[in-house]
Amino acid sequence: MELLNDIRSLATTESDIKVWYKAARTIDFPENGGACVKYKDQQIAVFNFSRRNEWYACQNLCPHKMQMVLSRGMIGSAGEEPKVACPFHKKTFSLRNGECINATEEKLAVFPVKVEDGFVYIGFAR
Amino acid sequence: MKRIIVVGNGMVGYKFCEKLRKQGVAAEVIVYGEEPRPAYDRVHLTSFFSGKTAEDLLMAPASWYAEHHIVLHTGELVTEIDRQQKTITTHTGKTDRYDYLVLATGSSPFVPNVKGVERDGVFVYRTIEDLNQIIDYGKKVTRAAVLGGGLLGLEAGKALVDLGLETHIVEFAPRLMPRQLDEQGSVILQHKLSQLGIAVHLNKSTKEIAGNGKLDGLEFVDGSFLPIEMLVISAGIRPRDEVAKGCGLEVHPRGGVVVNDFLQTNDENIFAIGEVAVHNNMVYGLVAPGYEMADIVVRQIAGDFSKTFQGFDMSTKLKLMGVDVGSFGDALGETPGCIPIAFQDKHNGVYKRINISADGKYLLGGILVGDAKQYNLFHQMAANKMALPAQPESLIIGAPGKGEEGAGVKNLPDSAQICACENITKGDLVFQITEKGVKTLDDLKRSTKACTGCGGCTPMVNDILKITLESLGHTVKKSICEHFDYTRQELYDIVKIKNIKTYDALLDSHGKGDGCEVCKPLVASLLASAWNELIVSQATIQDTNDRFLANIQRGGTYSVVPRIAGGEITPQKLMAIGRIAEKYGLYTKITGGQRIDMFGARVDQLPEIWEELIDEGFESGHAYGKALRTIKSCVGSTWCRYGVQDSVSFAIYIEDRYKGLRAPHKLKGAVSGCIRECAEAQSKDFGIIATEKGWNLYVCGNGGSRPQHAKLLVTDVDTETCVKLVDRFLMFYIRTADPLTRTATWLNKMEGGLEYLRDVIVNDSLGIGEALEKEMAELIANYACEWKKVVEDPALRAQFKHFINEDSTDSTLSFVEMRGQKCPPDWNKK
Numbered sequence: 033m034e035l036l037n038d039i040r041s042l043a044t045t046e047s048d049i050k051v052w053y054k055a056a057r058t059i060d061f062p063e064n065g066g067a068c069v070k071y072k073d074q075q076i077a078v079f080n081f082s083r084r085n086e087w088y089a090c091q092n093l094c095p096h097k098m099q100m101v102l103s104r105g106m107i108g109s110a111g112e113e114p115k116v117a118c119p120f121h122k123k124t125f126s127l128r129n130g131e132c133i134n135a136t137e138e139k140l141a142v143f144p145v146k147v148e149d150g151f152v153y154i155g156f157a158r
Numbered sequence: 159m160k161r162i163i164v165v166g167n168g169m170v171g172y173k174f175c176e177k178l179r180k181q182g183v184a185a186e187v188i189v190y191g192e193e194p195r196p197a198y199d200r201v202h203l204t205s206f207f208s209g210k211t212a213e214d215l216l217m218a219p220a221s222w223y224a225e226h227h228i229v230l231h232t233g234e235l236v237t238e239i240d241r242q243q244k245t246i247t248t249h250t251g252k253t254d255r256y257d258y259l260v261l262a263t264g265s266s267p268f269v270p271n272v273k274g275v276e277r278d279g280v281f282v283y284r285t286i287e288d289l290n291q292i293i294d295y296g297k298k299v300t301r302a303a304v305l306g307g308g309l310l311g312l313e314a315g316k317a318l319v320d321l322g323l324e325t326h327i328v329e330f331a332p333r334l335m336p337r338q339l340d341e342q343g344s345v346i347l348q349h350k351l352s353q354l355g356i357a358v359h360l361n362k363s364t365k366e367i368a369g370n371g372k373l374d375g376l377e378f379v380d381g382s383f384l385p386i387e388m389l390v391i392s393a394g395i396r397p398r399d400e401v402a403k404g405c406g407l408e409v410h411p412r413g414g415v416v417v418n419d420f421l422q423t424n425d426e427n428i429f430a431i432g433e434v435a436v437h438n439n440m441v442y443g444l445v446a447p448g449y450e451m452a453d454i455v456v457r458q459i460a461g462d463f464s465k466t467f468q469g470f471d472m473s474t475k476l477k478l479m480g481v482d483v484g485s486f487g488d489a490l491g492e493t494p495g496c497i498p499i500a501f502q503d504k505h506n507g508v509y510k511r512i513n514i515s516a517d518g519k520y521l522l523g524g525i526l527v528g529d530a531k532q533y534n535l536f537h538q539m540a541a542n543k544m545a546l547p548a549q550p551e552s553l554i555i556g557a558p559g560k561g562e563e564g565a566g567v568k569n570l571p572d573s574a575q576i577c578a579c580e581n582i583t584k585g586d587l588v589f590q591i592t593e594k595g596v597k598t599l600d601d602l603k604r605s606t607k608a609c610t611g612c613g614g615c616t617p618m619v620n621d622i623l624k625i626t627l628e629s630l631g632h633t634v635k636k637s638i639c640e641h642f643d644y645t646r647q648e649l650y651d652i653v654k655i656k657n658i659k660t661y662d663a664l665l666d667s668h669g670k671g672d673g674c675e676v677c678k679p680l681v682a683s684l685l686a687s688a689w690n691e692l693i694v695s696q697a698t699i700q701d702t703n704d705r706f707l708a709n710i711q712r713g714g715t716y717s718v719v720p721r722i723a724g725g726e727i728t729p730q731k732l733m734a735i736g737r738i739a740e741k742y743g744l745y746t747k748i749t750g751g752q753r754i755d756m757f758g759a760r761v762d763q764l765p766e767i768w769e770e771l772i773d774e775g776f777e778s779g780h781a782y783g784k785a786l787r788t789i790k791s792c793v794g795s796t797w798c799r800y801g802v803q804d805s806v807s808f809a810i811y812i813e814d815r816y817k818g819l820r821a822p823h824k825l826k827g828a829v830s831g832c833i834r835e836c837a838e839a840q841s842k843d844f845g846i847i848a849t850e851k852g853w854n855l856y857v858c859g860n861g862g863s864r865p866q867h868a869k870l871l872v873t874d875v876d877t878e879t880c881v882k883l884v885d886r887f888l889m890f891y892i893r894t895a896d897p898l899t900r901t902a903t904w905l906n907k908m909e910g911g912l913e914y915l916r917d918v919i920v921n922d923s924l925g926i927g928e929a930l931e932k933e934m935a936e937l938i939a940n941y942a943c944e945w946k947k948v949v950e951d952p953a954l955r956a957q958f959k960h961f962i963n964e965d966s967t968d969s970t971l972s973f974v975e976m977r978g979q980k981c982p983p984d985w986n987k988k
Contacts, residue, residue, distance in 0.1 A: 055962070055963050056962045060962055061962065062697060062957065063698065064662075064698050065697065065698030067961075067962035068960055068961050068962060069961065069963050070961045070964055073969070075961075075968070075970075078962070083662070083672050083673075084672060100714050100968055100970050101702075101710070101714050104705065104706070105702070106674070106679070106698065106699070106701070107672075107698075108641075108671075108672050108675060108678065109671045109674065110640070110674065111640070111671075115674070117675030119701065119702035122675055124674075124675065134603075134604065136604075
């Protein structure tokens, strides 16, 4: 629970971003896949959805069994919705709003991402 | 805010709390439970013996109550209720005030008044404490009995078997499960139990539990004597109504608090639910009606009085020591004039009985032992008074073909309850499909919550989905997901014919959308089966195990399994594994496939560990892949005085031949050196057993959840022929099986069955034998150890780290110690 509350307090909307954190080079991320970024003591899953030319970020913690693992999940689409599937039990979550798609797990905290000069930046509330 | 006190923290008491909070009822909730721990799953108490801990059985951890603002007092027994003051008092003298009181005190085991029940070694079976005592005492004895052959008694019997004790079941009635089964059903069940080594004694009235201090046997009224050292009494339940009686609530002469259809006692502010409640002269000793009662009381407190308790269908389906038993409706045929039809197959241990109404129109109830696949359908037919076919006997005598069950679902009325856990009817499901446009099982689960409880209704829900979609004119194709309108076999052909090497190329040319967690690993497996190229070069379409070439385990660490072909290993290599495991602090365990698994490696440690393993001469064991795992062997003629062929050498040859082979599911094989079959080859996807003249080849066996013996494909073939046939067999399986289908299921679904398979593989009826062999030869030629490639390639190695932006490791990883090694903590402890 503590882990969940901490990560939620970092999340914010596009207009209220206080910090754009420079995470890593774009080329460090696998194509159509994710990697885990450490920010303060938190873990953020960042996905390079190269097929759609889009980037997404969400908490690395899967709320189902509290495993730090979502960055290792497969990404894809359900209809138009971009999603990630947890490697453990294949719970899927929207990358756009964090809602659980195929079950009733709690929603993920998601974070804005921007790419500038070959670097990936993640937006945080603090 | 209203103040609700719940007396009793068992399964039903807990369910009340859960439902109350789910409904969002604003009320203070205080729970008093007599037992020292929060509510746990009593129904699965026997799983305690198969390694579950008391923690695993908890309905919810203590923290759940706090998070949901429920005050839980464990180890505190409510001893008095003052209805005037609306207060309760506990055994410690504490008093508390309520607006509503919910009695969920449950029941205690009924102990008959037999001489000697106080002796040492006599136990009841209800709580974890009871169980712990049974386990402790069971270590000192060898012979034990259960008094009572009902549902609970048989569960207790299972517990004794699990303890490794010689087990007897003693029943007063002339049959087992007298409330659910008739004599023939009992005979079949008894026969099955005797195969498990359980002796059943019927018609036995116990006169005395004999002994001196501790018991030494049971003396029966008929003069016989059963020598035993431990006795578990399971002779029914007695509602815990003491505290209700003490405050003048109405109790039933046979025990239990009398309630009306609203589950109210004669005090409108006091409810009784679960096994302590008596509704219409009935005590309900199952958990489902208890949950229903909890639900009704929650609704009332929330102001909804529309639902009342109208009794509960006590039909049950369960697995007793591996035997399916179903009993539904009027199981024993007590309705006047009813006509029973029965079918019995002693050889296979199957008994089916249906009771038909006197006019022959309706199914009233029945019994299924040994094969209860039709339980759901029959139960619904009876509950909904569906018209029977002209020859009702065809229901149980005709071999249940594939189409039949689906057709049965078609005729169910809309009111038929399909999902009992969430109370969803066929009409609810059909509405979602026809009116809301639901087209997939996942969407149906989401929109209705069907299948999300026990999951037992999933096949029926799937049938309803399929039939309803078909009735709407949709063709229901076994396409793999929304991104590919093809079956696995079609995609395999496309990949081969069009020479497609990457997932993206296939998605662009034959798919739509952006893929998903279903089609990505499936195509990854197809590509590997077709070309056997390095899978990590397309890392992000692999399941996590294949992406990191290791098995992800609880907590997010991985396990490592080097190949130990045929289970043969030198002392030097054994020491190397020991040294490496010790260096990286890994938990080690011998696997079922004669090799060694090392658990608890962080993702960043994997390449280092493998570098050392490869230096010591090891290769990947592909334990993470839908691939060939192991070829188990016995020592055979090299050492064994019975062996007729060198099974170890052959097993090593076979394992080396097919190592790295990727398939629709994992593959396991074995080679036994003689007919004694010590390598258990008949439980494998392919098994080879030595004969005086050569080898017998068995195929499509399976261990796991649905064990199935492998079928004999050919006898007495020489080594070369044997290998050729295995080549063809494996390649044919890879070409044609559905995704994630083991060879056993593949054969079960195959039209023509074993005869057809033998025709294709041995007689080459399709003329593809040579092509299959050639494809296999290409795959074998293309083999390379994946781990060696990764270890040698800095770019691939770089992918094995937890954080992309720094070198630290995951600080949330933690371990606990168990028997001198490390283990991950419980799922829910984080």
